Amino acid sequence: MTVTAERPAPTRQTWRRGRVVAAFAVLTALLLLAHPLVPNWAGNAGSLLETFLPWTGLLVLPLLVAALVRRSALALLALLLPALVWGGFFGTRLFDKREPGGDLTIVSHNVNDENPDPAGTARALAAAGAQVIALEELKKSEVPKYEDALAAAYPHHSVQGTVGIWSTYPLRATRPVAIMPWTRALQTTVDTPKGPVAVFVAHLPSVRVRLDAGFTANGRDAAMDLLADAVAAEAAPRTVLVGDFNGTADDRALAPVTARLQAAQEEAGDGFGFTWPAALPLARIDQIFVGGVRPVAAWTLPATGSDHLPVAATVAF
Structure with missing residues (x-):
């Protein structure tokens, strides 16, 4: 047994x-x-x-x-x-929350002032088929290369300091936004066939992690407050804010904006959409925020000669 x-x-x-x-x-x-x-x-x-x-x-x-x-x-x-x-x-x-359709597609990219191929980067962004392209960290001597590569498809453009915008639709009332001693943000109105959209393009100060000072984000936070004030003062019913914020949508420093605008990636993206560093993305510090429009799709584009990945979003009016 x-x-x-x-x-x-x-x-x-x-x-x-x-x-x-x-x-x-x-x-x-x-x-x-x-x-x-x-x-x-x-x-x-x-x-x-x-x-x-x-x-x-x-x-x-x-x-x-x-x-x-x-x-x-x-x-x-x-x-x-x-x-x-x-x-x-x-x-x-x-989960993939992207939907087909939409009325306006915008691409935003920190192109890196040490980008070895500005023209190739511009052509890659144009291939996405967006109606609006916003660029940050433009080097003055390289701006003509971006202008030449985008001129045919994007006849309307403006460069303010180190940020610029290119559009298939007319731009008006374009002006710099004072967030730092030198120009790293702009505000404009894009006149689309379905009505105007206020667009802000910004590049906030860089942050670092240092043993003696911790997370050096005070300059970024001060610029963020000034940018949020400019966005809050915008009277247009449709607003898009894009750029390199050197901060994620979860960061409390961006609360003045995230309390007012939606992060397109969170509402209509697929995954986290990390953008930096391009070789091995760990954080989404490049953002597209929207208000008065509905994000229907958001995604990242393939790597260019920059250390950031480009971001894109389509919105419906």
Whole structure:
């Protein structure tokens, strides 16, 4: 006669194992839930966290491995918390929300002032078929190359400082927007066949992570406030704001804009749409925000000679 031993039922010790792993799982969930409470007075730590907030989900993976090694039911159960919280924050961004149709397509690209092929970059952007192309970080000596490459398809254009706009439709009332001592933003009106659209193009100051100063975002934040004031003063019912913001839509520094305008990628994109660095994108710091129009599709374009990826969006009136 063969006797089969029964598997012992879980004991109190089974549930006690992995308490440290479970505690870290709970802390990860709390970090996601309470990220607005992380202060910015200590080296802009809150903004730095929010810049890479989607990547906090990766913290679950080593915790999962530890829970399996420990054979801890408690830890495995606790890991559901950060997984559910992350899904609540970012789950919808994983789905393709793009739709066909739309009335206006706009492309925005930080072309990099050290771009080795300005003409090729311009031709690649024009191939997207957008009616409006906005460029940031234009080098004065290279502007004629962009103008020559885009002249045939985009007869209307304006360059203000280091930002420019090219359009198949007429532009009017184009002027610089003062967000820094030198011009890195512009405002214009695009007269489309279905009515005017106010378009802002901006390139906010760069940010760095330094051991002695933390996340050096104060200059960017000050420029962001000035830009938000200009957008708020715009009376047009349709507004599009594009550019390199050196910040993500999750960053509290962009709240003056995100409280008023929609991020096209979040509303009508496919995935996170990371744009920087182009070789291995980790964050979406190039944005298209819209108000008074409905985003129907948003996407990134293939890499050019820049260290950023171009972004595009189509909106419906």
